[in-house]
Amino acid sequence: MKAVRVAAGLALAVLATLAFGALRSPAPPDFFLLVVADMARGGGAAPALLAGVPAGLLEDALQGPQALLGLHAFTKILVGYLLATIGSRTVVEKPLAVGGLLAGAVLVEAATLTFLLWVLRGDVLAPAGWLLFARAVTTGLVGGALYAASRVPWRQRRAARKRMRLT
């Protein structure tokens, strides 16, 4: 079930990333991080780690054939573990906190990515500060919104509306 959820999430993430790319968005949200964070919710480290692998590989694949395959997989796995660890030891309920956590995860991933590129290539390829900040903000907003939406009891509300129409 989790695998289907991950697959569906990754498919949506790919579509959303392509859509934002078509819109020439300078700082699109990290939708793949959202899939990993979804698996890490509730403190499950193993699902988050395993979801980070395809998520990162897909993200690398989307960046073109010259990209290093596995670069984002590394960071996604690491971030997934961090998020799972945080989720297992703290209780994050509010969407704003979730958004902030996701924004921090974007920054951590960017830092890890920069360090990894420096280790592998010898170059410090740090992203532009405002773009990174914008990506973190948008990812936090989208993630917080999705988390908030996921907490809404849609079935109960629909059932309540049905009952109200019947009465």
Add this chain to the structure above:
Amino acid sequence: MASPSLVARRPEVLLAVLLSLCLVGLSLQVRRPGGRTAGQTWLLAAVSPFVEAVTSLRAGAADVGTWASSRRTLFAANRALSSEVERLEGELLRLREAESDKKRLLELLASQPSPPARTVPARLIAIESSGPFRTGLLDRGSSDGVLVDGVVVAPGGLVGRVIAIGPRTARLQLLSDRTAAAGVLLPRGARAAVAKGDGKGGIAVEYVPAIEPVEKNDLVVTSGTDGLYPNGLAVGRVSALARKSTLFWDIQLEPAADPQRETLVFVLPPVRRPDVQGGPAAGDRR
């Protein structure tokens, strides 16, 4: 990868495995400054000992081949050089001999600035000793103008006279021959005497009165009275002096020209031409 129970209990193991796999995958893709990926670099590093071993073996085999080839080449060169050295040594000996001949010739020309006409240079190519007889062989003969009774001289002095001739060779009688004789003069009293070969390489002067003054190292020359040799040719120096009896000296001469050492001689025309060409000379007592 790992069992579910282990993953559930220790997710750090899964984390480490996944991160390591990612790092390995990335390292295999990253290109280093030399243009190779890390994987290629690692592969090269892994196979480099084998490549070095093969290269060393190949270089060793090539060295052995080069050594064998060089050895053959060196042996051939050594043989060629050895034969060349032998040839050059022969050439050196020939040149030394020619230089010695030239030196003797110059000495002779200096001592006799105007050699007689029809003087024939020749090489004394052999010395023969048979009992009391001592003869020599010249490499010049009648075709070169050598005549019977020709006087053979060396830079040191008288050697002998021609007793037989062929077209290309001539035989001479050495003065040390037991049957050879020449009229000589003693220097101090201008006393005429007769020098005769002793058959042993020396010359003896006989019948010199004991009252005649004679000293060792006196130079005895031909007198020209025998009709065979011209006068004034050095015959030898007095090497031993003794009284044979109360009347005569017993005088031994050391030949002025040693035939054993002389190679270049000159054949002077005979003082008295023989009546018959090739016939026995008047002074030949053999």
